[in-house]
Amino acid sequence: MSRFASKAVIVIGSGVSASLVEARLRATGPACLSVTVLGRGQFGQCHSLSETSGAVIAKLSDGRSIAADAAVLATGCATFRAHERSGFGTIKELPQDQGADADETVLIAGAGSRALRYALAAMQSGHRGPLFVVDRIGPVPALTCAGTLELSPADLPLGTGLRFALRWFRRIAGWAAANGFGTGDLVNGLRPHVPLIWQHLTSAERRRFVVHLRPLWLRASDRLTAEEHRTVDKFFQSSQLRFVRGRLLTTAKVGGSVVARLKHFPSGNIETVRAGLALSFEDAPPGRDQFAGTVVAGLLERGMARPDDFEYGLDVTEDCALISARGAASGRIFAVGAPTRGRFVDAMEIDCIRMQSERVAQSIFATITAT
Template structure:
C-alpha cells in the first residue's frame, strides 16, 4: 500500500476537537501546499470536543475573544469572524463568548481550510481503534474495518472524561442520567473547578432553588478575570530549576510587590504565561510531583479564571447560602431510598460526615492517567510498546518535537501527539492560546518533511 494518494504527502489526525482542527488548519493554511489531511472523529462533530460542545448560553470560554484566534500570528482572526456574524462590538474584544459559538468558529476554520483544492481535506465520522507503524508510514485502523495509510499520524484525542465516581451512583452533567430534578432538592457537586461551574450553571438555568454543596479537597473556587495588562517579564527574571518552596516564595513576594504598587496578581500570572512550559521543564520529576500534589489546585484557580459576570454570579450564590463549600475528602456513596447518601471527611478532622441528598454530580475534572485510558488507540499503542506514559502518567511521553516515545525510549519518526496528551512534557497545553502555538510548530515540522 502507498503512503500517498496520487503521489501527494498525507497526514492522518485522530481526534476532531480543538487540537485536531487547529492542526489541520495550520497544515492547510497555505492554499498552495499540496498535502492531504484526513481528520478522523468518532462523534462526527468537528471542533467541539469536551470543551466546546456545551450547549447552554452561559457556558462560556474562559479566555477573552482577543486571545482565542486559531492563529497566534493573526490575533484578531476570531474577533473579525464574530463581527461578520453581527456580534456586538460595544465592549471590544475583551468579551467571553459562549463555548458553542467558539465551536462553530472552529468548524468554520476547518471548512475554510479545506476549500482551496479538492481533496486536500477529508473528514471521517469514524472511530480509530489502532495504529501500526511501518518503515515508511503509518496505518490507522478504523472500527468499520477499513484502514488509512499516511506518512504521518497525529494523536489529537484531547481530554478524556473519567467514569463517574461512587460506584456509578454519581452523575455526569448533561448525561442521560442527568434527568430533571425537584427544584428544591439538595444536591452535592464533587469538585470545585470549571466543571463544577458548568454543573452549577445548568442547575441555575433550570431555576434550581435547593442547596448545592460543593465538596473538594481544598474548597477553592476559581477566581474571576479582570481586564488588565500582563507585566513585562524577561527570562532572566524567572528562577528556572529552583525548588518548589523557593519558587513559591519568589512568586508570592513578587505578587505582594505588585499589589503594594497598586497592581493586581493577575498581571503576574498572565505575565508568567510565556514561561510556564519552560518552568515546568526546568523542574525535576520530584518537584513536578510536589506541584501536582500540593499546589496544582491553588494554581488552577488563579490561572484558569472565570468570566467576570459568571464569577460575580457564583459569589452571590455563595453569599446567600445556596452554594455551600466543604473542604474535605470524598469517601463513598450509597443508595438511600430514592436519593443518595454521601460520606465526606471534612479537611483537618477524622469526622465521617453523612449527607443525604437527591443527587451527586461528579465534576472532578478530566482523566489524566493514560495508563487507564478508555481510548482504544492509546491503549493499543501502549500495550504494543509503540508509546508509553510519561513518568507522571499524566500524558504520553513525547520528545521536544511532540514525537511519541516508545517503550524503549525511542521517538517515532511518523507518530506525533498534540494538545493535552502532551501535558507530561509541556503541562500548560490545554488552552487554545497554547495549543495553537504547538500546532503551528508541528505543522511547520511536518510540511518541511514532505
C-alpha cells in the first residue's frame, strides 16, 4: 500500500464534476495537499472505498490501494451506465466506434439537446443510416433565449404542494405573456430559484416532481443554439432524422441488432423497430439499481452511505458529506454532481457542481487542518 506523506485527497471519477472539484481543491488548498484523480491517467477505476478513524482507503481495479485523508465521489451520471447494462450502447462514443454499420438504423431515446447533439455528431461524422429519435415530450428543445423575467423569492410558491405550485406557474406565465415576456424568459427567471423551491418540497412531492414534471422542466430549460436548431431542422426535413413522440417499451438484443418496441403518443399504437444500435439519453427512474456495479453500491451495502428518501441519489448534507445508514455525516467522504441529485435538483449543472466543489473544499480543509 502506498501512503502519501503530506495531506491527500482522492477524487473518484473522470468526468466534468471530477475535473471541477479537482481544480477547486488544487486552486484553494494548502501547498502540502496532493489531489489524486482515480479513473484516469495512471490510476485505474476505484473498486471500493472504506473509511478508518483517520483515513479513507480506495482499492483500485488493478489491485493497488491508496490511502488519503478524504475522498470525493464525482462518479458522474450513474443513470447512463444503468442504461448501458440493459443492452444500450454507450453515449460516450459515436455509432461507428461501437461497431454499428454506417447505413444501419440507430435508435435514440430522448430528444434533449444532448441527444440531438449526439445525433448531429453521428451524421456529421459519416453515419448515413436513419436516426430514430423517440421522446415522450417534443421534437426539439427551444432556441437559446437571452431574456430573463426577474423573480424574487417573495413571489415564489415555497413549501406548497406541486399542484399549487403549478397553478402559480400558470398564473405568472399568463402575466408574463400579457407583459411581453416569452416562456423562455420565465424559465430563465425561474431557474436560479429552482433549488430553493426544491429545498422546500416534501419528499413525496419531490418524487412526484421527478416522475411527472422533471422531463417537462428539463425540456423547458434545455436550449439549442440557432445554428444547431437550423441543422437539426435540416436533418428532420431530409428524413434521415425521424422523430417519434412516444416511449420505448422494451429493447432486446437479437443477433447483432437491437429490436425495440415503441408506443406512439397519443395514438397508443405499438411499433417494432430493428436497429443496429440503441442509445438512451433519458434519466433512469429512482432506485438503488442505478448504482449497481459502481463504488457507490459498495458504500450502500456496507451502510457507509444511504439513498435519499426516494432513492433518486445519495443522502448528503448541505456540505455534500455522505450520510451513513445510521444517519451520521462522514467527515471524510463527500459527493458532488449526479450522485447528489436527490438533495440538489440541479446537481448535474455546472454552476451547482462549482458551488458543491467550493463547499467540499472548505469542509475537507477544515478536516485536514484539525487532524
